[in-house]
Amino acid sequence: MTTVVDGNQPPSQASQPPLAGAAPASLPAGLDVSVVVPTYHERENLPALINRIESVARVSRLDLELLIMDDNSQDGTEELIAQLNKPWVRLIVRKANRGLSPAVMDGLRAARHARVVVMDADLSHPPEAIPAMLAELERGQEFVVGSRYVAGGSTDAAWGFLRWLNSKVATLMARPLTSLRDPMAGFFALRRADAQNVHLNPVGYKIGLELLIKCGFTRVTEIPIHFTDRTLGQSKLNLKEQLRYIQHLRRLFLHKYPDRSHLIQFIVVGLCGLGVNLGVLTLLLAMKMGLRPAAATAIGVSMLFNFALNRRFTFSYARRGRISRQLPAFVLACSAGAVINYFVTIAVALRLPADMFAGEQLAAFLGVVAGTGSNYLFNRYIVFHKRHHRHG
16 A cells, blocks of 8 residues: 655756756756665755755756655655655655665556666765756666766765675675676666566665666666765664675575576575675684684684575475484585685785785685585585485
């Protein structure tokens, strides 16, 4: 069930006098665009966001509508939109199937214009980048991403190492799906018609990655943006969403590579294990644990993590087998890779400059890569052999 709050018709911004600074030469006056913003408890951020989008629309002479897709926040958002009384702003209150990805999908269906820009409400995405994104669509691109990681892009200095590491590992996990530098971005533009008649079933919050893969876009580009950390409200990213991201990646890998599913899922789990390995190693080193015991502990924790995910996802047919037999077999099968992992980690770390940034993490990464091949062969053909689980 949804509730819609809006004016009669969104006005054409082309009819308003432009502010100082003309629209980009590549954008015709009156270009239409729907901006879709999923929200949940973002009342504090909306006034500034709406003002900035309105300024962009006037300067660039856009025929713009703003769709606030709110998941029934009951935080004053409805009263705010009614008080602002801007006919080009539409509030759709969603009371069923709530979540960021379903909200964006509903926004794509409700959009009145041919071009759609999706962005967050927390002011992390700069509305001022919208004209540049639309210009890329006009040049023939199918999917345009506002990127933190291309030349000219940046993030707030407030980002700590662990947050940077989490983002980079998540990006690395998606690398077999796309060559984009910032595939995790929630700031993107596309033509609404390109997303119609496409079966979408995203899990979690990475709807942009879902659209990119399921729509089969080939003309894709990124423009640099500065990603600003939120100052008001609370982030919706938590451990549950990160686990759902892994589930989402699995679905996308199976969609794109149906004939290589086991190997790809094993690699994805391995990349997840890499994130666990690096996170544990970083934490233990910060607690002043020595490199050798820290590296060994990190490998052990990531091994247990990998076993759980491989049994649940990669070799799901084996779930009826006994854990008491599979876990020791898994540990034994991975022991060779773990030994290789350990010695490569130590050997590389001892040869790197002592003051090198994230040197231990780089060494651990190379160790994981060195041990992955043997781990896959042993687990695919010995530990989780289909013959042993033909009834699973």
